[in-house]
Amino acid sequence: xxxxxxxxxxxxxxxxxxxxxxxxxxxxxxxxxxxxxxxxxxxxxxxxxxxxxxxxxxxxxxxxxxxxxxxxxxxxxxxxxxxxxxxxxxxxxxxxxxxxxxxxxxxxxxxxxx
Amino acid sequence: xxxxxxxxxxxxxxxxxxxxxxxxxxxxxxxxxxxxxxxxxxxxxxxxxxxxxxxxxxxxxxxxxxxxxxxxxxxxxxxxxxxxxxxxxxxxxxxxxxxxxxxxxxxxxxxxx
Numbered sequence: 001x002x003x004x005x006x007x008x009x010x011x012x013x014x015x016x017x018x019x020x021x022x023x024x025x026x027x028x029x030x031x032x033x034x035x036x037x038x039x040x041x042x043x044x045x046x047x048x049x050x051x052x053x054x055x056x057x058x059x060x061x062x063x064x065x066x067x068x069x070x071x072x073x074x075x076x077x078x079x080x081x082x083x084x085x086x087x088x089x090x091x092x093x094x095x096x097x098x099x100x101x102x103x104x105x106x107x108x109x110x111x112x113x114x
Numbered sequence: 115x116x117x118x119x120x121x122x123x124x125x126x127x128x129x130x131x132x133x134x135x136x137x138x139x140x141x142x143x144x145x146x147x148x149x150x151x152x153x154x155x156x157x158x159x160x161x162x163x164x165x166x167x168x169x170x171x172x173x174x175x176x177x178x179x180x181x182x183x184x185x186x187x188x189x190x191x192x193x194x195x196x197x198x199x200x201x202x203x204x205x206x207x208x209x210x211x212x213x214x215x216x217x218x219x220x221x222x223x224x225x226x227x
Contacts, residue, residue, distance in 0.1 A: 004157075031212050042204060042217045043158075058214075092157055096212035101146050101165045103215060105158040 002027055002095050004106035012112045013083055020079045021109045023093035028073035031096035033103065034066070038089045046091075049076040083113045116141045116207050120218035128226045133177075133192040135221050137205035140186065145207045147188040148215065149179055152202040161203075164188060165211075175199070200225045 003026040013019050023032065032049040046066055047055040055068040070076045080087050090110050094103040121136040139145055147164040162173025169181040179190045188205060202222050206215040 033214060042219045043215075044217075045214050048214060094158075094215075099212075101208070101211050102148055102160050102163050103212070104160070105150075107157040110155075 002029060002097055002104045004093060004095060004104060006091075006093060006106040006109050008109060009107065010110040010112075012114060015084050015113055017083055018079055018081045019083065019111060020077050021091055021093075021111075023076045023078070023106055025074045025095050027097070029095040030073070030098050031103075032070060032076045033094045033096070034068060034076070034078045035092045035094065035105075036089045037092060037108070043092065046078070049078075080111065083111075085113045087111065088113045116145070116209055116216045118205050118207050118216055118218035120203075120205050120221050122221055123219060124222045124224070126224040126226060127195045129197055130194050133190070133195045133199065133223065135190040135203050135205075135223065137179075137188045137190065137218060138186050139188060139205070139207045141207055141209060143209050145209060146211065147179075147181060148206045148208070149173065149177070149188075149190050150204045150206060152204065152220075154201075158204065161190070195223075195225045197225050197227065199223060 005024045007022045034046040035043040037043045045058050046061045047057045049070040051070045067079045090108045092108045094105045117140045119138045149161040150158040162171045164181045172178045177192045204220050205218040
């Protein structure tokens with residue numbers, strides 16, 4: 001398994017501002033993913049963070065709103081831009097280790113937009 | 115397209131009773147299937163996975179699940195519920211090894227003393 005940390009663990013932000021969430025893994029991994037969990041809802045994949053190239057976004061998510069960086073095999077960031085109250089969610093990063101079928105999840109970042 | 119349906123957004127059982135959480139999937143290819151558990155204010159923890167080997171899969175904390183292709187189901191069971199099992203449970207499907215996960219809506223399990 002992999003040990004994943006996220007920063008910040010939670011934040012309260014004003015609408016119109018941006019927040020960058022960091023995801024750090026304790027080993028090199030091929031696949032990194034970003035999910036959103038809206039209040040009382042399930043997880044929805046935002047994008048796959050690709051090392052050395054642009055992220056691959058799912059339908060309904062765009063790069064201008066959720067820019068992602070993946071500078072190396074252990075780190076990624078997700079920015080939530082021009083936030084509105086509808087962006088209040090838990091944002092989780094996950095990783096797929098080489099040869100593994102499953103993903104391992106970070107503890108999540110709880111974002112509240114006022 | 116893949117999809118996952120979890121029947122029952124909330125299940126309540128008594129301590130010591132059987133736990134049964136239902137999951138049905140849709141996939142155009144042989145799927146990989148997972149159950150994750152989420153405790154309050156925590157991330158997701160893998161309970162067990164099906165990867166086309168044995169159809170009866172045993173996981174952590176006494177949970178197990180059986181893959182039934184004919185029923186497109188992957189129900190999660192535990193013979194005897196414990197208070198510490200109270201949490202949110204998510205079933206997920208993937209069409210690729212290590213690929214993106216599609217999650218069900220989740221089932222909140224409550225355990226009564």
